[in-house]
Amino acid sequence: xxxxxxxxxxxxxxxxxxxxxxxxxxxxxxxxxxxxxxxxxxxxxxxxxxxxxxxxxxxxxxxxxxxxxxxxxxxxxxxxxxxxxxxxxxxxxxxxxxxxxxxxxxxxxxxxxxxxxxxxxxxxxxxxxxxxxxxxxxxxxxxxxxxxxxxxxxxxxxxxxxxxxxxxxxxxxxxxxxxxxxxxxxxxxxxxxxxxxxxxxxxxxxxxxxxxxxxxxxxxxxxxxxxxxxxxxxxxxxxxxxxxxxxxxxxxxxxxxxxxxxxxxxxxxxxxxxxxxxxxxxxxxxxxxxxxxxxxxxxxxxxxxxxxxxxxxxxxxxxxxxxx
Amino acid sequence: xxxxxxxxxxxxxxxxxxxxxxxxxxxxxxxxxxxxxxxxxxxxxxxxxxxxxxxxxxxxxxxxxxxxxxxxxxxxxxxxxxxxxxxxxxxxxxxxxxxxxxxxxxxxxxxxxxxxxxxxxxxxxxxxxxxxxxxxxxxxxxxxxxxxxxxxxxxxxxxxxxxxxxxxxxxxxxxxxxxxxxxxxxxxxxxxxxxxxxxxxxxxxxxxxxxxxxxxxxxxxxxxxxxxxxxxxxxxxxxxxxxxxxxxxxxxxxxxxxxxxxxxxxxxxxxxxxxxxxxxxxxxxxxxxxxxxxxxxxxxxxx
Numbered sequence: 270x271x272x273x274x275x276x277x278x279x280x281x282x283x284x285x286x287x288x289x290x291x292x293x294x295x296x297x298x299x300x301x302x303x304x305x306x307x308x309x310x311x312x313x314x315x316x317x318x319x320x321x322x323x324x325x326x327x328x329x330x331x332x333x334x335x336x337x338x339x340x341x342x343x344x345x346x347x348x349x350x351x352x353x354x355x356x357x358x359x360x361x362x363x364x365x366x367x368x369x370x371x372x373x374x375x376x377x378x379x380x381x382x383x384x385x386x387x388x389x390x391x392x393x394x395x396x397x398x399x400x401x402x403x404x405x406x407x408x409x410x411x412x413x414x415x416x417x418x419x420x421x422x423x424x425x426x427x428x429x430x431x432x433x434x435x436x437x438x439x440x441x442x443x444x445x446x447x448x449x450x451x452x453x454x455x456x457x458x459x460x461x462x463x464x465x466x467x468x469x470x471x472x473x474x475x476x477x478x479x480x481x482x483x484x485x486x487x488x489x490x491x492x493x494x495x496x497x498x499x500x501x502x503x504x505x506x507x508x509x510x511x512x513x514x515x516x517x518x519x520x521x522x523x524x525x526x527x528x529x530x531x532x533x534x535x536x537x538x539x540x541x542x543x544x545x546x547x548x549x550x551x552x553x554x555x556x557x558x559x560x561x562x563x564x565x566x567x568x569x570x571x572x573x574x575x576x577x578x579x580x581x582x583x584x585x586x587x588x589x590x591x592x593x
Numbered sequence: 594x595x596x597x598x599x600x601x602x603x604x605x606x607x608x609x610x611x612x613x614x615x616x617x618x619x620x621x622x623x624x625x626x627x628x629x630x631x632x633x634x635x636x637x638x639x640x641x642x643x644x645x646x647x648x649x650x651x652x653x654x655x656x657x658x659x660x661x662x663x664x665x666x667x668x669x670x671x672x673x674x675x676x677x678x679x680x681x682x683x684x685x686x687x688x689x690x691x692x693x694x695x696x697x698x699x700x701x702x703x704x705x706x707x708x709x710x711x712x713x714x715x716x717x718x719x720x721x722x723x724x725x726x727x728x729x730x731x732x733x734x735x736x737x738x739x740x741x742x743x744x745x746x747x748x749x750x751x752x753x754x755x756x757x758x759x760x761x762x763x764x765x766x767x768x769x770x771x772x773x774x775x776x777x778x779x780x781x782x783x784x785x786x787x788x789x790x791x792x793x794x795x796x797x798x799x800x801x802x803x804x805x806x807x808x809x810x811x812x813x814x815x816x817x818x819x820x821x822x823x824x825x826x827x828x829x830x831x832x833x834x835x836x837x838x839x840x841x842x843x844x845x846x847x848x849x850x851x852x853x854x855x856x857x858x859x860x861x862x863x864x865x866x867x868x869x870x871x872x873x874x875x876x877x878x879x880x881x882x883x884x885x886x887x888x889x890x891x892x893x894x895x896x
Contacts, residue, residue: 302739326735326770334728334762341732341746344710344717346663347739349732365759368722369729373710 270387270565273574274445274479276486283439283475284382286418288313290425291350291380295321298429302342304328304351306335312352312382312439332361336377340369343376348429354388355381355397355438359404370434371407377435378428379404384414384438385475385526386554386571389564397438398554402531404436405504411435411457412504414525414533416478419448420501423455431457438475440526442564445479447499457502460510466494469582470514472537473524474500477552481524483575488582495582503533508540515545520585522550524578526568529553548588550581606887611818613883614685615645616876619846621681621694623873627866629698632706633674635856636751639782639815639841640678646821647747648682652829654744657687660714666744667733669718671726672751672780673707674858680704680713688715724757726750727777731763734772745774745829753785756794761806767834768807776828777808777836780815782843784854803836815839848872 271279295301295317307330309315318325328335332353339349351358358381359366370377386396404412411431415421421439428435435457447463455461463478464485473481478499485495496518498510514521521541523534534551541549552572559571568574618641626632647653653666670679677697684691689703696702703713707721718729730748737744754760767775781799783790790796800810809831813820821839828835843857844850847869850861861869 302736324739328762328766329769331762331766333724333759334731334766337725337728337759337763338732338735338766340718341729341734342736343732344729345733345736345740347736364722365725365728368719369725373719375710 270442273565273568275483277445277479277482279443280446281418282441282443283415283418283421284313284441286421287380287382287425287437287439288316290422292316292320294425294429295324298348300346300348301429302326302347302349304335304339304349306330306332306353306357308353308382311354312380314350314352332357333365336362336365337369339377340365340375344373348376348378350378350380352380352382354383354395355400356383356395359397359400359436363403366407371409374409374433376432379434379436380439381436382439383441385440386559386567386573387476387526387564388441389567390561392561393558396559398528398558399531400438401503401525401527401533405531405536407434409433410504411502413457413502414438414474415501416475416499417444417447419451420455420499422451424501427455427457440476444476447478447482458505458507459502460507461499461501462496463499464495464497466496467518468494469520469522469586470496470498470518471522471524471578471582472498472500472511472514472533474503474533475526477524477526477573477578480573480575481578484578484582487575487579493582493586500533500537503536506536506540508544511537511540512544515541515547519547520589521547522552522578522581522585524552526573527553529555548585548592550585552577552581606883608818609883610887611645611650611822613876613879614649615641615818616846616873617685618645618678618681620870620873621684622677623847623861623866623869625677625680625694625697626860627863628695630860631698632677632860633858634847634850634861635784635843635854636672636675636780636782637678638845638847638850639843640675640749640780641846642816642818642821643749643778643780643839644678644682646818646825648686650818650822650825652822652825653747655686655715657715660688664742664744667717667730667746669720669726669730669746669748670708671720671748672723672754673720675751675780676708679708679716683713683715689713723751723754724759727760727763727767730775731767731770731772734775735770737774738772743774745776747776747778749778749780752779752781752783752790752796755779755796764803764806764808771807771833773832773834775834776825777803777834779836779838780841781838782841784843784857786857788854800838807833809833809835810838812838812840815841816845846873
């Protein structure tokens with residue numbers, strides 16, 4: 270993994286940051302209840318469970334019931350955080366998220382770990398590549414894919430402060446550090462400018478922000494100055510930041526560890542095409558599942574590295590030139 | 594009023610009054626559905642005595658003026674398609690005006706085709722996608738324990754609904770966490786949309802399934818109000834999760850709908866409504882007289 274993010278330090282996995290942030294939050298707020306479906310050790314919700322056993326329920330391998338119980342707790346005034354792998358809690362719990370959380374707008378926080386293909390060796394059945402699209406399709410859901418340990422901590426705090434359903438996707442491997450501390454200005458629906466530039470914009474989230482920064486540095490050597498936005502919140506999208514990127518830089522590349530249909534890229538494209546059409550390229554999985562393998566090797570094989578983002582930026586610039 | 598008498602010693606008038614209430618609810622159901630020109634009569638009518646006992650048989654603790662009262666008992670209609678019976682009970686209990694019942698399923702109505710949390714006073718969960726209510730009820734029951742509150746959570750399930758896997762996820766989890774304030778009631782009316790439950794996907798041995806997951810189980814005649822009230826009182830006294838399997842007749846109370854599965858999801862026509870109301874009419878007169886008699890008696894006792 271480290272070789273994928275030259276010049277960036279690897280921090281903790283975002284799932285580790287989630288576990289720690291949740292435990293800290295639990296110390297300050299008695300109304301937080303945490304549920305897991307037999308993956309507490311992996312999602313790191315066990316950190317909370319060890320300290321607050323009376324507010325922690327492991328419901329066993331039952332994702333539908335996991336969501337339903339959280340719904341009942343939320344409508345009784347609790348603030349449940351529920352965790353499992355992203356693919357299981359979102360896909361197996363989807364109708365329950367629709368009927369028992371989204372529809373009645375209940376205050377349930379869903380945290381799916383092992384997002385994207387970087388879980389690696391376990392193979393495609395454990396890799397969530399469609400969770401963000403599904404979560405975004407649920408009315409009133411906030412959907413957030415934090416990029417590093419510090420932003421994850423901020424997102425967990427914001428999830429508690431927000432009244433309503435939230436989905437946060439965390440990852441299994443160590444994530445490249447984007448920030449040097451918990452960002453004080455983090456808010457759902459607000460993009461973070463992580464690198465300035467006026468020639469094009471890369472809009473990324475999750476571990477793809479690290480890859481975008483590497484691509485930014487490489488392009489800089491060729492005199493190409495690319496803006497990088499950390500778009501942790503896919504919904505609600507920071508539409509103003511997207512419009513500004515389109516207007517000021519004239520070309521956009523999105524990068525996500527997810528299918529390119531229905532996730533960050535699709536949502537950005539909706540705004541671009543409505544408000545300020547400019548050429549776009551999409552880095553992500555194109556209508557495919559991945560497979561088993563070392564996370565770094567997988568990200569390379571499926572086109573989710575700085576190399577792929579760099580190539581996409583060059584393509585989008587070429588397309589813009591040919592349009593003029 | 595003195596101390597509450599045990600169920601078996603409740604006087605005849607109490608049960609007569611409950612029977613009359615049930616008839617009033619049936620009248621509302623057929624009228625609402627005929628007015629809406631759609632909906633599910635069969636599974637609404639089969640649950641009338643269960644819902645009557647809950648709301649009017651001193652089982653549920655509620656205050657129609659404070660639907661959000663934290664200590665209220667919760668009632669979740671997991672078989673959400675049967676919601677006309679709950680709307681009828683909520684209106685009769687004073688949660689909203691009886692006249693509003695005729696807005697069922699119409700545009701801008703608070704009475705959605707299936708229950709919606711937040712839309713209607715007294716509705717505790719959004720249901721209609723079968724299998725979800727028991728999980729939600731378990732969450733509420735656990736919340737009560739954490740908060741040191743003593744409210745109970747009643748969940749009414751359909752028999753066909755019990756083919757859903759999530760019901761058994763919740764049943765297994767309740768058997769493990771053992772909240773004594775969670776009660777399941779199954780409206781076992783023997784039919785589902787496509788036909789007989791026993792032919793489509795048999796539930797039997799049904800009681801044994803619940804027992805095997807740690808539930809105390811009782812089977813009752815779901816149209817005998819004495820059995821329904823006593824069965825529900827038994828669940829409250831149980832020290833763990835308790836389930837009442839109520840054997841019922843789909844379409845109960847309207848002769849041409851009884852056991853006739855064509856009325857699972859088809860509303861009565863105007864002619865059928867007239868026939869149904871005709872059948873219920875005699876009982877309705879008795880209901881009004883009975884309630885008047887009781888009111889007079891209560892007034893006298895108060896003097």
